[in-house]
Amino acid sequence: MQKKIIRITTVPMSLGGLLTGQLKYMSNHYEVVGISSYENGKLDLIGQQEGIRVLPVNMTRTITPFKDLKAIWQLYRIFKKEKPYIVHTHTPKAGTVGMIAAFLAGVPHRLHTIAGLPLLEARGSKRKILDLVEKLTYSCATMIYPNSFGMKDIILENKYTTQNKLKVIGQGSSNGIDTKQFDPKVVSDTAKKELRTSLGINEEDFVYVFVGRMVTDKGVNELVRTFAKLTKQIKNIKLVLVGPHEKSLDPLLDETENLIATNPDIIEVGHQKDVRPFFAMADVLSFPSYREGFPNVVMQAGAMGIPSIVSNINGCNEIIQDGVNGYIVPSKDEESLYKSMLRIYNNKQEGIVFNPTEIRDLIKERYQRTTIWKAILEEYNSL
Template sequence: MKKKIIRITTIPISLKTLLKGQLEYMNQYFEVIAVSSGGVDFDEFLLQEKVKGVKINFNRKISPINDFVALVQLVKLFRKEKPFIVHTHTLKAGLLGMIAAFIVRVPHRLHTVAGIYFLDMSGLKRKLFELLERTTNSCATMIYPNSFKMKEIMIMKNYSKLVNTKVIANGSSNGIDINYFKKESVAISKVDIQNNLGISNNSIVFCFVGRVRKDKGINELINAFSKLYNEDPRVRLIVVGNFEKDMDPVDEMTEYNIYNHQGIVFVGFQKDIRPYLLSSDVLVLPSYREGFPNVVMQAGAMDLPCIVTNINGCNEIIVESVNGFIVPPKDSLSLYTSMKRCSKNPDIVTEMASNARELIVSRFERKIIWEALLKEYNSLH
């Protein structure tokens, strides 16, 4: 009989995007049960991965009553299923999942940390989130930060202990599908995509993919791009992603420019980002914080150099001037300078693009991550 593993995320889109393919792979060796909030995304994920699922209504915001109900449901589930491993991802699922697993004394309580988003907070709010982080990790038997820089931060800040904090493989929670993310996998040509977007073929095209919110560095990106556009009207910026107005909204002027600037093409959320990466010359991700950003790996696998901020995850994927540029976070001028360097020096962009895919394939192909995690699971007794 296979041992049971319960994998938990707060919302199902995290399962679909961050762990795609992984649960189906693990289900060959263990009986895998996925747990997340319900909805169409969750139902689609269960069909896609061919695993069992349990719906529990997690709330991403602090909600004492809802959180207590979810905790009780998790305790009941663990007592019923008697899992060998509970493995959690994301903040709320991690906190409640690890507490419940500790209460039930699940033998192996594993938590993946894909970002510490409170590092730029201060005061009581930061202290609260630090307490929640330490509570989650103290209930876990193993903690897996998905980057080496994040591991250093966690140990230094005493969020976890060195003895049970480990990075799987080279980092990343899931790696990427290098066959899906390659130029040849897109049926339509770069020229045709640009024509469909109203972009001339002699344009220098930058691309942002992610949630459109302040902590993704969108204000700085739009300011930097607008300045560059005033000097070089050939440049274009494709923005792929939805606005998150209720979480960390961008400035009003930034939002206005995204919708109305002549050089910006806003396409909203897209299930398939490959056409937009293919139509671009450089990916720009000026985030304030990340875990291990998938989009940087995805862009690199499609031969795109990237401009990223000097934060954990990003600065482990990008090697300065080899497959991209690294700039300080919250620094619109430095971002502008690197974007201008790309627009004025296409030979540099071409050289970095030639390095991009191999640096991703050799380190972050998803089977490397899956096999390393399977080895970790099999080492538990």
């Protein structure tokens, strides 16, 4: 009889997106059950996709004490009934309610992966509350897995837990990247040309692309302002913004929204199911995020053979080697971002470009998805 693992995320998109393929792989070795919010049947679709049993427990992404207590109680009852050998949580809220419930239910192995710390941008009393919640989550866990070495250092600096509870699996990342899916060969030259044409981008235009949530924490305000400054100097450049807004959680500044709406060289395309064509037709990913765990989009861009300009934050500065597969700039530093965006443009005009094959090989060597899966399986087996 296989031992049972319960994997939990706050929303189904994380269960099926951040962990794509991993749950199906693990089900060859363990009985895997997925738990997340129901979200109008999205959870059931993830269960079908991964070939696992799923159970709905509604969780919120904000501070909601009564709803959180209800989620803890529901999870506790599930754990007492299912008797899992391992409960493994991802995302902040699922981590908190999942680890507390697993501790109360006496689950022997309580694992939590840290893929980012939103609380790092909080201030005042809110930060103090979030710090306490984070410490409570870690105290209920038996092991904590930061998905980058920089994240591990941040956790220790903030004294959320002790060194012996922390481990980075492999070279970082929660799920690695499928380099067969993210491969420049999957997008033809014709498809790239057609996409550019449909967006009003000329053949000679230099394209900066941003892929991610259109929120303040991703550095979108700085990116848009910097690009607007560049357009006053350079005419043949475009900025393509790929991703959804989250106006209720982390809205952009009004001035940023206005620049996006009025600058003809800024092209917003919203959420896209397939981001590969946008990487393929771009020259560089510009990703000046404030905080990350281990950013998938930077790995994806690298696997597609394009360089990235990223903030000097954990995760980003582990994937990007400055001057080798992109540039690293200080977080929230618009002048440095401006200089790097201008530099990569000027270099191309002079015929100095990053080698796409070398960029891709760096990702393949370190973050191939199956390598990450095997490392996580080894960790499970060692418990």
